[in-house]
Amino acid sequence: MNSYYFLFEISLILFTTKLLGLLSRRIKLPQVVGALLAGIIIGPCVLNIVVENEFITQLSEIGVIFLMFIAGLETDIDALKKQGKASFVIALLGVLIPFVLGLGTTYLFGKLGMEEIMGNSNLFLESVFVGVILTATSVSITVETLREMGKLNSSVGNALLGAAIIDDILGIIALSVVSSFADTSVKISVILLKIVLYFVFMAVVSFILYKVLKTWFTDSENFKRHVIAVIGLCLLLAYISEEYFGVADITGAFITGLIISAVGLKKEKIMFAVDDLSYAFLSPIFFASIGLKLVLPDMSMMIVVYAIVLSIIAIISKICGCALGAKMFKFSNRESLQIGAGMVSRGEVALIVANKGMKLGILSNVIFAPILIVVIVTTIVAPILLKIAFGENKTKINQKRRLAN
DSSP states (O other): GGGHHHHHHHHHHHHHHHHHHHHHTTTTTTTHHHHHHHHHHHSTEEEEOOOOOOOHHHHHHHHHHHHHHHHHHOOHHHHHHHTTTHHHHHHHHHHHHHHHHHHHHHHHHHHIHHHHHHHHHHHHHHHHHHHHHHHHHHHHHHHHHHHHHHHSHHHHHHHHHHHHHHHHHEEEHHHHHHHHHHTTTTHHHHHHHHHHHHHHHHHHHHHHHHHHHHHHHHHHHOHHHHHHHHHHHHHHHHHHHHHHHHOHHHHHHHHHHHHHHHOOTTHHHHHHHHHHIIIIIIIIOOOOOOOOOOOOOOOHHHHHHHHHHHHHHHHHHHHHHHHHHTTTTTOOOOHHHHHHHTOOOOHHHHHHHHHHHHEEEEEEETHHHHHHHHHHHHHHHHHHHHHHHHHHHHHHHHHHHHHOO
């Protein structure tokens, strides 16, 4: 009897994410905010009806893979190439500034009295690792928010997507460098080589697939076969990216979307077919799963204050770092703010890095709770900030139209 409880859990997730999503839209917020709150409410933190398990985790992973695949389908490749240099600088500053501020904040709190609470003899190394965690960016929440607002395939959207991919690579390098201090089996040279080989591999695969799919999509009229093949290809490249190269699976999914976008034929039909499955089933589970992760232990007042300060630092550092990078490439003040807001969410990426730190013994169990709070806060705040940043633009446009009339 209990073996079928997962059906109740999934149905509850779907109902609550949709209900709170609609309520969010009523108060002029992105629906994704409601979906995130739904996970918190039905999860261990509030009602404790649904607890994250392996089945939900795996479904949520497929959900974020589909989300990034669709983002790749909707991306203008030529526009993405034009934003290449800007994306690199945005990602670089969006990594450096959060790293320095995260390191400094944690080290300062340790010196002020948290060192004994942490129970870690190497305060500096732990502070460095917290800095690495703050460099992470989870662009999946931003992608969904931009799609909802119709801004994904824009100069800001393309800059964000490019910066997010580069941010992932820089994050892997930073994580490898810090991990090598605690785990001698981690070789930085090997990690860098794998990253280079990954992009060589993807370039070759993209060229071959472009030629094959261009021919196959022209000759064959069986659309359902196309959809099955494309989904299988997306999951395969996502697996290869993560398993063999250590690059996030969502990067492989995004590149697959770009390949299909380049082929062009029946792209819209494929996108609608995949989007229906993602919207109705997989995406709600992914967004809710982030809220389900929030399980807060008893925390001292010092830890609570640290969590609040670290959350503020996490938000401000990404906005300032990425916005500064955008301004260097002639983005307007408003566009720079939009890019900064879009890079705020840490999401599942930061949790993966934090778990790695705990396994290596660099992070203590106590410090994990503030990190979890940072993840939840930045994930909820990011779409709200994006809505505000773009919403003010719309207000100005409406005012100009009224004046013109």
